[in-house]
Amino acid sequence: METATGAVGPARTARHEAICDAAFQMLSEVGYDQMSMDAVAARARASKATIYRAWPHKADLAVDALTYRFGGAPEPPDTGTLRGDLLALVTMACQLAQSPDGAVVVGLMSAAARNPVLSQALYECAYRTKRGVHETIINRAAARGELPAGTDPDLLHEVLHALVLTRRMWAAGPLDDDFAVHVVDDVLLPVLRHERAADGR
């Protein structure tokens, strides 16, 4: 039985960061299934004992490698309007989805579909850790009177990530400016403003 101890993470030392960095590189180069703990140890010039003490299972290490790479939330955009902030946010998500880091996430998805520890890690890292950014955008829009106070930032998460990720995974079309405008004007704004309408009914 695998556990997600790595999700909390061991104490952050330079040694641990080097191991996480090596693990992320391996995920990028060969994918989760082909990543071996021994190869990570060799690349990070760490002893296997060090690695297995901190991360008893490969899933734990993958969790922490993702947290190390994606853990820091980006600065929320602050353009002065909800639409401007959402466009900036979707554009950032599209750029990430097309980057080498995005390819690592996509590659992990299939492994995660059969591995609850990994899927939890992906959920935590690429979804929940950005909740604060979305909350800030929603709260600023509420302060400007564009949305009611208490609009649920989780709805913004859920819909934004689903649309960008699916577009990327299905290669359903380019992740360009036109797509960002479509996501914001045709989906996100109607969904968030519906909250406002529902609030007043």
Added chain:
Amino acid sequence: METATGAVGPARTARHEAICDAAFQMLSEVGYDQMSMDAVAARARASKATIYRAWPHKADLAVDALTYRFGGAPEPPDTGTLRGDLLALVTMACQLAQSPDGAVVVGLMSAAARNPVLSQALYECAYRTKRGVHETIINRAAARGELPAGTDPDLLHEVLHALVLTRRMWAAGPLDDDFAVHVVDDVLLPVLRHERAADGR
């Protein structure tokens, strides 16, 4: 260079169907990367020459196996209201996503992320082939005055599939009745009705 000749498909014979059936079983049991043309030939009791003539590349065969399995569009729900039809549709999608067939699609996603022929096949099979169902639901709603004529069925596709698939892949929560109600009331109806509002402005 791989080509998507299998997407169009060879003449449908019992022999070809048996091969597609064997290929789908292999996709289910071992996944795309581990599926070999030789093993499919053995399971279908077909000659390798027959298989390679019809499907020069593995991606072509996977395409046709999916088309064979998912190609037929389901009967559109007809509950008498747009909300009822959408709830039935999302419930069906959730059931498929949790089924063994859904697991095959999820397993293929990672391979498809690095393989344009496969991603095109997935797009065609699980997305575009259902366009008629979505069009029927939208048109019936328009005939009842619930939506304007000309509401884009592709928007229904895009948002519905993205939300259900992402929920499944990230294991972000159960694909249950509460989720179906959430998708319909919080996302799909606001998005589709926004088209109506936009139409009238």
